[in-house]
Amino acid sequence: MAELALGTARSASPTWRRFKDALRRHPTAIAGAVVLILMGLIAIFAPWLGTVDPQAVEPVKRLKPPSAQYWFGSDMLGRDVYSRVIYGTRVSLVVGLAVAALSTFLGLAIGLITGYLRWLDAIVMRIMDGLMSIPPVLLAIALMALTKASIENVIVAITLAEVPRVVRLVRSLVLSLREEPYVEAAIAAGTTLPRILVRHILPNTVAPLLVQATFVCASAMITEAILSFIGAGTPPNIPSWGNIMAEARSLFQIAGYLIFLPGIFLSLTVLAINLLGDGLRDALDPRLARRM
Amino acid sequence: MTVVAFFVFSLLYLTPGDPAAVIAGDAATTDDIRRIRANLGLDEPFLVRFGGWVWGLLHGDLGTSIFTNLPVTRLIGQRVEPTVALTLCTLLVAVAVAVPLGVIAAARVGTWIDRFVMAFSVLGFSVPVFVLAYILILTFSIELDWLPVQGYHNLSEGLWEWLRHLILPSIALGTVYIALIARITRATMLDVLSQDYVRTAQAKGLAPAAVLVGHALKNAAVPIMTIIGIGIALLISGAIVTETVFAIPGIGRLTVDAILRRDYPIIQGVILIFSAAYVLINLAVDLSYMFFDPRIRY
Numbered sequence: 001m002a003e004l005a006l007g008t009a010r011s012a013s014p015t016w017r018r019f020k021d022a023l024r025r026h027p028t029a030i031a032g033a034v035v036l037i038l039m040g041l042i043a044i045f046a047p048w049l050g051t052v053d054p055q056a057v058e059p060v061k062r063l064k065p066p067s068a069q070y071w072f073g074s075d076m077l078g079r080d081v082y083s084r085v086i087y088g089t090r091v092s093l094v095v096g097l098a099v100a101a102l103s104t105f106l107g108l109a110i111g112l113i114t115g116y117l118r119w120l121d122a123i124v125m126r127i128m129d130g131l132m133s134i135p136p137v138l139l140a141i142a143l144m145a146l147t148k149a150s151i152e153n154v155i156v157a158i159t160l161a162e163v164p165r166v167v168r169l170v171r172s173l174v175l176s177l178r179e180e181p182y183v184e185a186a187i188a189a190g191t192t193l194p195r196i197l198v199r200h201i202l203p204n205t206v207a208p209l210l211v212q213a214t215f216v217c218a219s220a221m222i223t224e225a226i227l228s229f230i231g232a233g234t235p236p237n238i239p240s241w242g243n244i245m246a247e248a249r250s251l252f253q254i255a256g257y258l259i260f261l262p263g264i265f266l267s268l269t270v271l272a273i274n275l276l277g278d279g280l281r282d283a284l285d286p287r288l289a290r291r292m
Numbered sequence: 293m294t295v296v297a298f299f300v301f302s303l304l305y306l307t308p309g310d311p312a313a314v315i316a317g318d319a320a321t322t323d324d325i326r327r328i329r330a331n332l333g334l335d336e337p338f339l340v341r342f343g344g345w346v347w348g349l350l351h352g353d354l355g356t357s358i359f360t361n362l363p364v365t366r367l368i369g370q371r372v373e374p375t376v377a378l379t380l381c382t383l384l385v386a387v388a389v390a391v392p393l394g395v396i397a398a399a400r401v402g403t404w405i406d407r408f409v410m411a412f413s414v415l416g417f418s419v420p421v422f423v424l425a426y427i428l429i430l431t432f433s434i435e436l437d438w439l440p441v442q443g444y445h446n447l448s449e450g451l452w453e454w455l456r457h458l459i460l461p462s463i464a465l466g467t468v469y470i471a472l473i474a475r476i477t478r479a480t481m482l483d484v485l486s487q488d489y490v491r492t493a494q495a496k497g498l499a500p501a502a503v504l505v506g507h508a509l510k511n512a513a514v515p516i517m518t519i520i521g522i523g524i525a526l527l528i529s530g531a532i533v534t535e536t537v538f539a540i541p542g543i544g545r546l547t548v549d550a551i552l553r554r555d556y557p558i559i560q561g562v563i564l565i566f567s568a569a570y571v572l573i574n575l576a577v578d579l580s581y582m583f584f585d586p587r588i589r590y
Contacts, residue, residue: 134566137529
């Protein structure tokens with residue numbers, strides 16, 4: 001994702017050069033990016049990858065182990081697991097990316113403003129502290145229990161659970177950035193507040209936020225799977241990795257592949273994102289890189 | 293902070309969808325739904341219900357389960373033991389494994405031990421609890437037949453049986469926690485090891501182990517304790533999943549059942565209990581800073 005965005009700006013800016021250097025030093029990050037692009041392609045081209053309708057039920061062919069016809073076997077309703085897993089890629093990627101984008105955007109907006117307005121800061125941070133005192137997955141479960149199951153609601157629930165941490169990060173960045181000489185200079189020069197926020201503060205929060213966004217994305221995918229697995233996530237009529245595994249819960253002793261195949265896809269994707277995130281952090285924040 | 297947490301909860305919880313409609317089912321008429329709502333007191337104004345809930349809370353009453361008509365406190369009370377046993381067991385083992393791993397990785401930075409710990413940590417973050425749980429069950433219970441597949445035994449039924457049923461769940465639940473603690477331990481240890489007083493200690497000829505534990509680890513303890521506290525969130529959400537996979541009759545299992553039945557008072561109570569535990573543990577962690585760093589006073 002980030003790579004594509006940066007790739008278009010093919011200037012020799014220091015950030016871009018550092019980024020390329022880091023990628024060379026971190027082959028694992030490249031591997032992560034490759035896997036991620038592959039997953040993206042799988043999600044986009046799902047209908048053309050030899051899949052059949054993931055919802056098509058064939059009761060005669062229930063619980064067939066993996067074979068030439070059913071690459072990943074079939075489930076207890078006779079649905080083709082390969083097609084379901086391939087289509088499930090869409091759900092995971094959409095949820096992961098949407099939550100990462102939404103919570104970064106929301107966290108950025110709230111964090112920027114509260115970092116600058118003292119009176120608002122006190123109120124908003126108390127609310128955030130309150131939200132943070134509920135473990136994130138638990139908060140998402142609570143929110144999902146209140147509304148009906150849908151992908152949109154899953155995204156909103158996980159976003160609300162992740163936002164407080166992003167706000168924290170942005171706020172701490174803003175609090176240190178506002179003491180920087182160039183910001184003081186801008187204030188002295190009579191620059192308006194919105195302009196200071198957008199032109200002077202915002203650009204300096206991009207790098208840490210990008211790193212944070214990758215980790216939010218990874219954790220959102222796992223949370224989606226957990227929610228679906230315990231029956232509080234994506235509605236059962238949509239094939240998501242979590243749903244496939246949830247349906248196989250009682251069958252795993254006779255049909256373990258129903259759990260392991262989606263499990264491998266999920267773990268691989270999350271691993272790829274984490275590796276990419278580690279590489280990004282090394283590239284964009286050399287000071288932190290040494291320690292982590 | 294606790295007060296705020298409780299406030300946020302109640303706010304979340306008193307604006308639910310419509311449990312009455314869920315209980316009544318698809319075939320219910322509008323009248324049925326209205327009757328159920330009146331029975332449950334759901335038709336009263338927001339502030340009345342909010343007041344009633346807080347009042348009950350102050351008296352140690354979390355309401356009554358919609359589905360079973362039993363008090364929520366009793367339902368939770370019956371399920372506390374397995375969850376506490378599981379999380380406590382995991383917590384102890386995880387800290388005992390993760391901190392030494394992190395310390396060794398930091399002491400031998402750049403070597404294969406370090407790489408191994410880091411690789412393990414990234415993997416630990418990436419494999420979801422339930423996938424790992426099923427891999428463990430398949431290997432150790434079904435293929436090797438060393439440990440029980442599922443279930444839970446009370447401590448009163450014998451220590452060995454109790455422990456045997458906790459081994460796999462604890463490993464499954466603990467892995468991500470170990471990954472997190474080991475990673476932070478390594479990072480803070482690397483920071484501390486580059487400090488002047490560590491060089492002084494080494495220069496005056498102290499044994500490497502004494503420097504590592506007595507000087508470095510003690511000074512790295514505060515961030516490590518912080519992450520142990522924050523990581524409890526992982527244990528709590530992981531416990532819900534782990535109990536489901538291993539069929540352990542704990543609070544997590546209760547939560548999942550309650551979600552499937554839309555039994556709001558139980559969900560409400562469980563979230564409250566879990567969050568209260570989370571806040572209290574983190575308060576204890578804050579207080580423990582005084583022990584590790586005498587400069588910190590409250």
